[in-house]
Amino acid sequence: MTADLAVEQARTLGSPRRPYGPLARVLFLGMDLVYGRARTLRKFTVLEVIARVPYQAWEQVAYVAMTHTYRKPDFARRVFEFVKESRMQQDNEQWHLLILEEMIQKEGLPESFLLYRLAPQLVAFFYYHVSWLLYAVDPKLSYALNADFEDHAEHEYMEFVREHPELERRPFDSEFKADYDETLSTVADLFRRIGLDERHHKDESLARIAAPRFS
Numbered sequence: 001m002t003a004d005l006a007v008e009q010a011r012t013l014g015s016p017r018r019p020y021g022p023l024a025r026v027l028f029l030g031m032d033l034v035y036g037r038a039r040t041l042r043k044f045t046v047l048e049v050i051a052r053v054p055y056q057a058w059e060q061v062a063y064v065a066m067t068h069t070y071r072k073p074d075f076a077r078r079v080f081e082f083v084k085e086s087r088m089q090q091d092n093e094q095w096h097l098l099i100l101e102e103m104i105q106k107e108g109l110p111e112s113f114l115l116y117r118l119a120p121q122l123v124a125f126f127y128y129h130v131s132w133l134l135y136a137v138d139p140k141l142s143y144a145l146n147a148d149f150e151d152h153a154e155h156e157y158m159e160f161v162r163e164h165p166e167l168e169r170r171p172f173d174s175e176f177k178a179d180y181d182e183t184l185s186t187v188a189d190l191f192r193r194i195g196l197d198e199r200h201h202k203d204e205s206l207a208r209i210a211a212p213r214f215s
């Protein structure tokens with residue numbers, strides 16, 4: 001066990017969840033109804049499919065903003081920095097998804113096209129437009145929804161590690177390990193690391209609410 005990651009897990013589990021807004025509540029309730037309340041690998045992949053979407057929406061909006069502002073170089077540069085950050089977060093969520101999917105395939109868990117392919121894509125489609133629309137109305141609304149989503153993900157991953165002490169003894173091996181984090185030795189630490197990433201994503205959204213970079 002990596003000491004720092006265990007400390008981070010304890011920090012998450014010792015802190016309250018955010019008071020989630022109505023949209024986030026509907027999303028989490030809907031996921032519990034469709035996929036069950038239990039934390040499972042499958043349910044996490046659904047979370048990860050949806051998690052990338054706000055960053056895609058913001059990147060898209062920022063690109064349009066750059067088209068209209070490239071004549072003000074300072075402003076355009078700030079927008080471009082924002083685009084780069086959104087891309088990095090998207091990529092980070094992508095590694096989460098690839099690693100989880102690889103784990104599911106290795107374990108030979110049952111497939112359901114409807115539940116694990118089609119439904120998440122539909123939810124992601126709607127979530128993209130909600131994120132985009134909220135951003136157009138007031139970027140803070142979109143960041144707040146994402147902070148709720150990331151806070152939920154952070155807690156779910158850390159709880160999952162607590163519920164499964166056997167993961168402390170399971171070595172972590174993956175085709176994507178070098179791309180993601182070579183220092184991870186157990187599956188428990190992998191999930192702690194993912195949970196910590198979600199906290200960083202949350203904190204980045206909260207920082208933007210406090211001090212919007214542009215708009």
Ligand SMILES: [Fe+2]
Nearest residue numbers: 048051093096
């Ligand atoms: Fe993630």
Ligand SMILES: [Fe+2]
Nearest residue numbers: 051150198201
């Ligand atoms: Fe995240």
